Amino acid sequence: MTGGDTHPIAVEGLTKYYGDVRGVEDLTFSVENGEIFGFLGPNGAGKSTAIRVLLGLLGPTDGEARVLGRNVTDRNALRAVKRDLGYLPSDVTFYDRVTGEAILDYFGRLRGETRREELLERFPVPLERHVKAYSSGNRQKLAIVAAFMHDPELAIMDEPTSGLDPLVQNEFYDLLEERKRRGLASFFSSHVLSEVRRVCDRVGIIRNGRLIELDTVSNILAERGTVATVRLAEEPPVEALEFRGIARVDRLESGTYRLALSREFDALIDRLHEYTVLDLEVREASIDDVFLHFYGDGEDGPS
Numbered sequence: 001m002t003g004g005d006t007h008p009i010a011v012e013g014l015t016k017y018y019g020d021v022r023g024v025e026d027l028t029f030s031v032e033n034g035e036i037f038g039f040l041g042p043n044g045a046g047k048s049t050a051i052r053v054l055l056g057l058l059g060p061t062d063g064e065a066r067v068l069g070r071n072v073t074d075r076n077a078l079r080a081v082k083r084d085l086g087y088l089p090s091d092v093t094f095y096d097r098v099t100g101e102a103i104l105d106y107f108g109r110l111r112g113e114t115r116r117e118e119l120l121e122r123f124p125v126p127l128e129r130h131v132k133a134y135s136s137g138n139r140q141k142l143a144i145v146a147a148f149m150h151d152p153e154l155a156i157m158d159e160p161t162s163g164l165d166p167l168v169q170n171e172f173y174d175l176l177e178e179r180k181r182r183g184l185a186s187f188f189s190s191h192v193l194s195e196v197r198r199v200c201d202r203v204g205i206i207r208n209g210r211l212i213e214l215d216t217v218s219n220i221l222a223e224r225g226t227v228a229t230v231r232l233a234e235e236p237p238v239e240a241l242e243f244r245g246i247a248r249v250d251r252l253e254s255g256t257y258r259l260a261l262s263r264e265f266d267a268l269i270d271r272l273h274e275y276t277v278l279d280l281e282v283r284e285a286s287i288d289d290v291f292l293h294f295y296g297d298g299e300d301g302p303s
């Protein structure tokens with residue numbers, strides 16, 4: 001990785017161990033300008049660890065990471081780009097005995113606040129109250145305003161939508177999409193496939209500390225974004241239900257099969273036509289489907 005890398009985020013071989021405990025191992029990826037990048041993984045996968053390293057809060061054990069062209073181990077260089085960086089932590093902890101307004105004043109003085117009023121209209125919070133009295137949703141909204149009010153070039157967010165109601169989530173997705181149109185980069189972690197599917201251009205899937213998939217959302221979903229569960233009067237072998245465009249077939253119980261497939265149903269209908277279909281349910285793949293059924297359940301996922 002060269003010092004002149006212009007990616008908002010560039011990570012190569014990044015590894016972080018906590019003693020013997022693996023946080024993340026050998027992560028390599030980069031985020032483009034104007035991209036919404038989703039970092040998807042189950043609890044304990046290593047998402048927060050990676051984000052903390054990107055923000056210079058944890059030192060890497062090995063490998064390298066650059067944020068806005070600055071090496072994350074160079075504290076001074078990182079401090080110099082703080083104004084261009086927005087950060088939303090997973091556990092929003094503000095000093096409790098201050099008002100929301102005082103918190104925004106503080107961050108405003110540090111980094112700027114050109115979008116403060118506009119964002120407060122979109123993510124309203126009881127500014128005059130002590131943060132201690134805030135609901136978790138209001139804390140999260142305050143954190144969003146604080147992270148974006150200086151209109152940062154790059155936003156790094158750890159599970160930003162947890163605790164938000166659906167309307168506020170939508171407002172948040174709109175905010176990311178507006179940023180994208182303006183060429184600004186956003187990186188966020190999530191364990192919710194549906195939101196990653198909705199807003200992200202590319203997704204990195206992390207499991208047991210390793211990146212096991214890095215692709216556009218549409219490519220990932222094109223191959224295996226739909227799950228059909230079918231109950232047949234007959235009991236054909238699993239192979240009899242395989243066809244082009246199907247990623248996987250599992251037999252759940254006698255006569256019941258689960259098929260992971262692309263959203264092209266003609267081939268499915270053709271194949272099922274050969275049997276007596278007693279029940280058929282088609283749904284979007286959940287994150288459990290992605291992790292359990294497409295990546296196996298071995299320690300490190302696919303090799």
Ligand SMILES: Nc1ncnc2c1ncn2[C@@H]1O[C@H](COP(=O)(O)OP(=O)(O)OP(=O)(O)O)[C@@H](O)[C@H]1O
Nearest residue numbers: 018021022023041042043044045046047048049050
């Ligand atoms: N301070 C720490 N000391 C020791 N081990 C840690 C520490 N922080 C995280 N870990 C371990 O590192 C691994 C990755 O954890 P991390 O919090 O990064 O995952 P995550 O994907 O953010 O999970 P979640 O979605 O639950 O927040 C886990 O095995 C976790 O137990």
